[in-house]
Amino acid sequence: MTAAVVTGLGIAAPNGLGTEAFWKATxxxxxxxxxxxxxxxxxxxxxxxxxxxxxxxxEHIPSRLMPQTDRMTRLALAAADWAIDETGADLRQLPEYGMGVVTAASGGAVEFGQRELQNLWSKGKEHVSAYQSFAWFYAVNTGQISIRNKMRGPSGVLLTEQAGGIDAIGHARRHIRKGTPLVLSGGVDSALCPWGWVPQITTGRMSTVADPDRAYLPFSADASGYVVGEGGAVVVLEDAASARERGAPRAYGEVAGYGATMDPPPATGRPPGLRRAAEIAIADAGLTPQDIDVVFADAAGVPELDQAEAASITGLFGPHGVPVTAPKTMTGRLLAGGAALDVATALLSLRAGVIPPTVHVRAPAPEYRLDLVTGRHRDAALRSALVLARGYGGFNAALVLLRTDD
Incomplete structure (x- = not known):
């Protein structure tokens, strides 16, 4: 089976722009x-x-693209450039139909859309940008990245909210296995405007605590909801043999297993699907739960959701059976960019042999029975990582990553 390895990372996060700055801060x-x-x-x-x-x-986006993009797409384009630069590949020397783009999205470029709707109602239709026809669209990041880099191979977009980054990378791996040598994937989001803010509030899951150090405390007895952030990560996946052949400077790790499920309707009484997604991903990687060295948790910060995730983790690994971390406490939940950033963080952890901390959480609630990494980072001999994500509406996704020797 063709191995899909990550040869480039592009990170735009609330605690760091670029891989080096982000990892240092994390x-x-x-x-x-x-x-x-x-x-x-x-x-x-x-x-x-x-x-x-x-x-x-x-400083990152050509002037001709500025009028037709909003913050979300500009961040995504910059992150894509950074990821491509890390691969050491000269895209001009690669076949255009041998490169694809698969990204995740939630509501699209809502900031652009809000501005143009305000122009429509306050000034009239003559003041609405012609770019409104596509700039708001949930597939705009895939489209702009593929056009800018002449990536004409298999492409797409996944709309599974916070789970989207994993789903996008899982689909990118399928394209690699079907013969596409290089696929750019991941997710970058930005919805920090009233149109993006209000829908999050209506879920009833956002924290109303005004202290940044106490607002987002997943797995804590003081958990009161989540905090929304912007940004995410873009990764470049390549066929391992092709990457070696062209002399790729590094492989951050292998995308070895992927699983996705949907939660059943609450009235059925059936259990949530997160554990099943993890089991599928682990089996897909040819591993057992005992082979997993660290779990990057979804970490909703909502008590009933934290309880359900903790039950899935302990049911699979046993009480305190595996180190668990949620470095997204430093960034917030990034909607379509969240899981992709967790994947990038897990890859960096595998290479460095370090588990980043779950900041602000002093200790997990005892009833969760988790070995949650808090306080400071933990050194560990890591060969594998399981990344979990859940999207609003019942989406579950899991990804298994393996450290490579490259």
Missing amino acids: LAGESGLAPLTRFDAAQYPCVIAGEVKGFVAE
């Missing part, structure tokens, strides 16, 4: 959560967010 436990500044959120019950700081779009 190991140090530096949080990017703070009071929201992108718009005046005083009228809303939720005021804390994970904002990407220091990103100047004009």
Whole structure:
């Protein structure tokens, strides 16, 4: 079976722009959560967010693309450039139909859409951008990345909210196995505007705590909901043999197993599907639960969801049976970008032999029976990682990553 390896990472996160800055901040436990500044959120019950700081779009995006993109797509284009640069590949020397793009999305470029709707109702139709026809679209990141880099191979977009990054990478691996040598994948999102904020509030799952250090505490007895962030990660997957043949400078790790399930309707009384997704991914990798060295948790921060995830983890690995971490406490939940960033973090952990901490959480609630890494990072001999994600609406996804010797 063809092995799909990750040869490039592009990261845009609230606690770091670029792989090096992000990883340094993550190991140090530096949080990017703070009071929201992108718009005046005083009228809303939720005021804390994970904002990407220091990103100047004009330094990364050609001027011709500025009018037809919003922050989400600009971050995605920059992250894609960074990931491609890391691969050491000259895309001009690769066949255009041998490169694909599969990304995740949630609601599309809602900030662009909100602005144009405001123009429509306040100024008239003549003031609506012609780019509104596609700039808001949930597939816009896939489209803009593929056009900019002349990647004309198999492409797509997955809309499974927080689970989307894993689903996109899982589909990218399928394209690799079917013979496409290189696929760019992952997810980057940004919905820090009223149109993106209000739908999150209506879920009833967002934290209303105004202290950034106490707003998002997954698996804690003080958990009160999650915090939304922006950003994510883009990864480049390649066929391992092709990557070696062209002299790729590194392989961060192998995407060895993938699983996805849907939760049953609550009225059925059947259990959630997260554990089953993990079992599928582990079996797909040819492993057993005993082979997994660390779990990167979905970490909803909502008590009943944390309880369900903890039950899935302990049911699979036993009480305190495997180290668990949720470094997204430093960034917030990034919607379509969240799982992709967790995958990138897990790959960096495998290479460094370090498990990053779950910041702000002093200790997990005892009833969860988890070996949660808190306080500071933990050194560990890591060969494998399981990344879990759940999307609003019952989506579950799991990915198994293996450290490579490259």
